[in-house]
Amino acid sequence: MSGYKVAHVDEIEGLDYREETRMRPVRHHLGITAFGTNAWTGDKAGDRLVPSHEEDSGNEELYVVLRGRARFEIDGDTVDAPAGTLVFCAPEAHRTAFAEEAGTSVLAVGASAGKAYEVGGWEVWAPYHEAYEAGRYDAVIEQARATLEASEYAAPLYNLACCEALSGRADDAIGHLRTAIERRPSLLDLAREDTDLDAIRDEPAFRELVAG
Numbered sequence: 001m002s003g004y005k006v007a008h009v010d011e012i013e014g015l016d017y018r019e020e021t022r023m024r025p026v027r028h029h030l031g032i033t034a035f036g037t038n039a040w041t042g043d044k045a046g047d048r049l050v051p052s053h054e055e056d057s058g059n060e061e062l063y064v065v066l067r068g069r070a071r072f073e074i075d076g077d078t079v080d081a082p083a084g085t086l087v088f089c090a091p092e093a094h095r096t097a098f099a100e101e102a103g104t105s106v107l108a109v110g111a112s113a114g115k116a117y118e119v120g121g122w123e124v125w126a127p128y129h130e131a132y133e134a135g136r137y138d139a140v141i142e143q144a145r146a147t148l149e150a151s152e153y154a155a156p157l158y159n160l161a162c163c164e165a166l167s168g169r170a171d172d173a174i175g176h177l178r179t180a181i182e183r184r185p186s187l188l189d190l191a192r193e194d195t196d197l198d199a200i201r202d203e204p205a206f207r208e209l210v211a212g
Contacts (some may be wrong), residue, residue, distance in 0.1 A: 019052060080117060128143060160176050174203060177197070
């Protein structure tokens with residue numbers, strides 16, 4: 001097996017994400033496990049590059065403008081960022097970015113300070129998130145189940161379990177939840193409080209699972 005991989009940002013298949021942004025899952029494509037990294041691209045001037053958000057506590061991000069020109073809006077400030085610009089954001093900084101030129105591309109690199117990076121696999125879940133937010137749980141199950149079961153990521157499988165619980169598929173939900181927790185034990189705490197799982201909370205198998 002080769003000790004390196006090479007990819008051009010344009011050859012990584014893009015995913016439609018929040019606020020009509022276009023994300024290219026760099027970390028997932030290259031198999032990186034030490035830190036998170038994705039690229040955001042804008043086809044035309046005015047396209048939003050980075051969704052409007054803040055990061056979880058401790059999660060720092062560096063944005064690298066690969067080409068074109070971006071306009072970052074951070075905590076009310078505007079930052080002009082031509083190609084080659086580095087923009088660092090602390091976790092609590094509210095940020096978004098827009099393309100000022102067609103074809104602008106920005107690489108984001110992030111990780112949480114003081115602890116080992118844990119692969120989330122949200123890139124796998126992203127194509128189905130809009131349907132989940134819209135309450136189309138059966139559609140998520142039918143479209144995503146095979147893909148999420150085949151992935152090695154715990155969080156997307158946990159989300160599938162939530163959709164199954166909300167659709168009244170208790171046995172499937174508990175089975176996928178069990179696998180997700182086996183892969184990432186920290187999800188157990190979330191399962192104990194997550195209202196998406198309320199429909200299966202009285203199931204003996206669920207009570208046994210979360211009691212561990």
